[in-house]
Amino acid sequence: MSAGVEPTPANEHVVLGKLTSPYGVKGWLKVYSYTSPMEGILDYDEWVLRHQGRLVRYRLVQGRPQGKGLVARLEGVDGRDQAEALAGAEVLLPTAELPELDGDDDFYWYQLEGLRVVTRDGVKLGRVDYLFETGANDVMVVKGRDGDAIDDRERLLPFLPDEVVQKVDLEAGVMTVDWDPDF
Numbered sequence: 001m002s003a004g005v006e007p008t009p010a011n012e013h014v015v016l017g018k019l020t021s022p023y024g025v026k027g028w029l030k031v032y033s034y035t036s037p038m039e040g041i042l043d044y045d046e047w048v049l050r051h052q053g054r055l056v057r058y059r060l061v062q063g064r065p066q067g068k069g070l071v072a073r074l075e076g077v078d079g080r081d082q083a084e085a086l087a088g089a090e091v092l093l094p095t096a097e098l099p100e101l102d103g104d105d106d107f108y109w110y111q112l113e114g115l116r117v118v119t120r121d122g123v124k125l126g127r128v129d130y131l132f133e134t135g136a137n138d139v140m141v142v143k144g145r146d147g148d149a150i151d152d153r154e155r156l157l158p159f160l161p162d163e164v165v166q167k168v169d170l171e172a173g174v175m176t177v178d179w180d181p182d183f
Contacts, residue, residue: 013048013092014110016041022083023071029083031063031070031091036133038070044093047074051089105161107168109138115175117142117157120166123181124149131159150181 017033033041042063049056063072077083098108109131117125117140126144133139138159144152157179158164167176 015090016093017091019089021087022080025080027077027083028071028073031072048092049089117175
C-alpha cells in the first residue's frame with residue numbers, strides 16, 4: 001500500500017536506483033540499480049519513490065534478476081498502466097536505514113559527493129562531483145568551480161585510501177589528497 005511521505009531534505013535519502021519501464025502486463029517494473037551488487041536494492045522491503053516532485057512509499061512485494069537487469073513488483077501496482085505511471089521514478093532509501101559501515105575509513109559514495117578536495121599543500125582542486133567504479137578501484141570526478149578551486153578543470157582521482165586519499169573530514173566537508181594539481 002502506498003502512502004504519501006513528507007518532503008525531507010535531500011541529504012536524508014540516498015538514491016538506490018530508478019524504475020525504467022513496465023515489464024509485462026501485471027504491474028512489474030524494470031529496475032536500474034545503483035547498488036553493488038545490483039541485487040542489493042531488493043534487500044529493502046519499503047521503497048520511497050520520488051516521481052514528479054512527490055515522495056511516495058511503496059512496499060516491495062517481489063523482485064528478481066531478469067536478463068541483465070532486475071524487475072520488481074510493488075504493492076498496489078497491479079497493471080501495466082499503473083507501472084507505466086511510475087516509470088522514471090527514483091528509488092530512495094532514508095539514510096538512517098543504511099547498514100552501518102565497518103570502520104572509520106569506510107564511506108558511502110553519497111557522503112563523499114560535494115566534499116571540497118584540497119592537496120596536502122592546501123591547493124584547492126574543487127569538489128567531488130560523483131564517483132564511478134572501474135575494474136581496479138573507484139574513481140572520483142573532481143570539478144573545479146568559480147572561487148572553489150585553482151582552475152575549472154575536471155580531474156579524475158583514484159579513491160585509494162592512504163595512497164591518494166589522505167584524510168576525509170565529513171564534518172568539515174573536506175577531503176585531503178596527495179595529488180599533483182598539474183595532473
